[in-house]
Amino acid sequence: MKIENLCVRRLIGDVAGATTRGHKIAVKGGYIYQTFQGGYTLTPLGWSVVHKIENIIREEMNAIDGQEILMPVVCTADLWRETGRYDAMSVIAKFKGASGADYLICPTHEEVVTDYARSVLTSYRQLPFMLYQIQTKFRDELRVRAGLIRTREFIMKDAYSFHETQEDLEQYYQRCFDAYYRIFRRCGLKDFTDVLSSTGDMGGKIAHEFQLINEMGEDTLYICDCGFRANKELEDTDSTKCPKCGKELKKVRGIEIGNIFQLGKKYTDSMHMTYTAADGTEQTPIMGCYGIGVGRTMAAIIEESADDNGPIWNMETAPFAVEIIGLIDKENKALPIAEKIYDELRRDGVDVLLDNRDARAGEKFADADLIAAPIRLIVSNKNLDNDVIEVKYRVNDFDTSALPNEFGIKTCVSDVKNTITKLLHK
Template sequence: MRWSELYVPTLRDDPADADAASHRLLVRGGFIRQLMAGHYSLLPLAVRVRAKVVEVIREEMGRIGAQEWLLPAMHPAEIWQKSGRWEVMGEEMFRLKDRKGADFALGMTHEEVIATAALELSSYKQLPQIWYQFQTKFRDEPRPKSGLMRVREFTMKDAYSFDLDQAGLDRSFDLNHEAYTRIFRRLGIPAIPVQASSGSMGGSASVEFMSPTEAGEDLVVHCTSCGYAANVEKATSALATVADDASAPTPEPFDTPDTKTIDDLATQHSVPADRQVKTLVYVLDGQITLVLMRGDHNLVEQKLLDVTAARTARPAQPDEIREALGASPGSLGAVGVTAHPVIADEALRGRTGMATGANKDGVHLRGVDVERDITVGRWADLREVQAGESCPVCGTALEVVRTVEVGHIFKLGRKYTEALGVTVLGPDGTRVTPIMGCYGIGVERAIAAIVEAHHDDAGIVWPAAVAPFEVALVPVGKSDEATDKAVADLYAGLRAERVDVILDDRAERPGVKFRDIELIGIPYRITIGARGLAEGNVEVTTRATGETTTIPLAEAIPHVRTLITTP
């Protein structure tokens, strides 16, 4: 490819709305352009990168015996209604009607569709199966941001496994886990596999692959000692033991007229936050529910959803709270409450001498024994782990790392095969419902994650495996017959060796060419000019290090070939 034939609209300045390095550099480098919020056009350079990312994924999926499909992007409502997710997906699902008034959805994911396709499986002898595709997905993301990292239209590699039993699912899950590890290593994405919530997907277990970046919106709790890692939605920690005061014979009310928050009670009445019971009021599937936390702990809503299996959840409104408890937020508590379910965080189990709201405005209770005075219907781990708390496995202080999710694998179970009626004839002649797994990678998000991990002040530093071009060949200085021939021969030789090379034949100063090549992140640059050729040499520059080496012209091609193929 010649640069003069390529459309590369690089920009000198950063886009004003870019809030992530990948967003800024992919726009400046001429890789992407925004059509509207959450929707991006991929320009020629990005298409080249995307094709290489897809090929790496395709190779590793083929390595574990997966077969590629292509499923429709528009789905009939009926199959989503059968699984129960037509309602659960809520406003994130794009819905539409055809001219006959029938309901359809633009696919967010394809569990229902692939399960429908699996209706043609008839015997256990056809299992296991791993099917995958690259398909456009749509999500009505309320706050698209950070370029390709949080969008409303994107390509997903989603794979689905069908097995006869749990042991088969475990094997398929492990195969995909290993494939993902290889994929992210080849793509140059630093990915931490972490325990995660299965969310609306359902199933018994899931693992997210999280890549550290300050532009991410997910928090991962990580132990550098033993390797424990979990999304904050799933993470646990070992808390230090708290020595409590004895409780009063019964809770004692005390006036707190200007107390509205945990901090107010701590500063105005000398009740430390870790000796307070914080009462949150939620509406779970339409039912008012009290959720109790230690005053200095934060609730993780996904943990609440997971433990209750609630299909819908939201904080109660002030009028709902007053009707249920007779008081306003700031004076709420669960002592004596029996009309509404109470769920308490495990950190409150066994606590005595605590303070909480009295369900009377401007009044709190002290001397509360949680297990004696509160009718807790369910105990659960609901709190958000904080940095510095002890690892639940080895006791080392935990780190909390900001990340972006680049892959997610699930043990789905039989939720979708049962809902869609998928069965096969088992070894004993009875009908058996296959068990499913699901495995996803966002392709464009992976591109953004690569840039987040590989960039500097000058631009992107693509790993050679996914770079739009592996080598830039740059003639400099005045043109003459000998130089032109050397450039043409070197260009042809690189192409013959299947090196992905771009010839920068623009009539620009060397500095302009070098800056553009650094910005778009081509891993290696060969600079060739009359002065160097007079001594039989060219210069090879490595983008990642900035190191320039003088190489004999005759050795340039094998030298670059070695650089490209060396891990």
């Protein structure tokens, strides 16, 4: 992609209406565009990051035997009346179809997935299994906040597992728990943790949230040295003492990026999902569900990892792996070489952005900081005289001190590819 053709508007100066650092940067860098209150368009840049986060999630969900599906965004009310949530859940957006049918935009998919799973399940031999999707949800929240931190429409990875026994659910719950740590680490998040949480509208007994510890967060967390960690929602007492060890609890703010629930039989019971067990009796499976806010995860990354000039991605999440900046010179030496390296990298399938604009260096550097490709190649007259391409790194959570700060002109393409590999395997 050439930067002039990248359909993204970056802003200079203040962003009206944005209050948190992450929100300002996301708008200033042109990652998100507000279409309406609580609804954002993900720009080519923002969508690229989201897509990369989604792929990390896919890999880790598949690694714990998840099976990806796609369910409808909209649903008729009948399924939701089976569980009683059509009338019980406050955030559901409802509408009437042309025929007068009651529809809703799904705020979550327990009913829909259970309907599918019950159509498949007949025998205990099929258990356990986990189904997941990455899809848009809509919750008609009373209030939105801070860009992608709290929206009405949002992309969520939602996963649902079905089990014969509570022990099997607990074992799988732990696998998913561990997968979440891998996902968030790969996304470049650093200061995150799990906390006990309330089960809210989902039901069930045990639930954990994954929270990025951050001042901008909406949630208050209680944390104790003994390992006890809980959302204030759950442990909402006047006491500031740890219920486990009695010591004083620490209070921090968090951004909720994921949550997992041991649902039990709330949905499988009310929706009459059954199978024949080994002993020939009819049984109801036990269910778990596992969510990640995908857009919110992007927002959380920016909130945590950014400097005054823009976001700092890692190689797994950056919208471009490489940005090539060609600097203007009188003899027009640098630009053609920048373009040539660009063509070669592109031919090799590298995610690369070229900035050969007729613009000053400062403007190009400032834009590069906002786009934040981990590898920045600077092609200039000055460097070409030494037969080198200058390299700058902008990487979250990676010590680049051992990496070269220049590549040879002849070896540039393979040097770039080697460096990408290094940045991916830290």
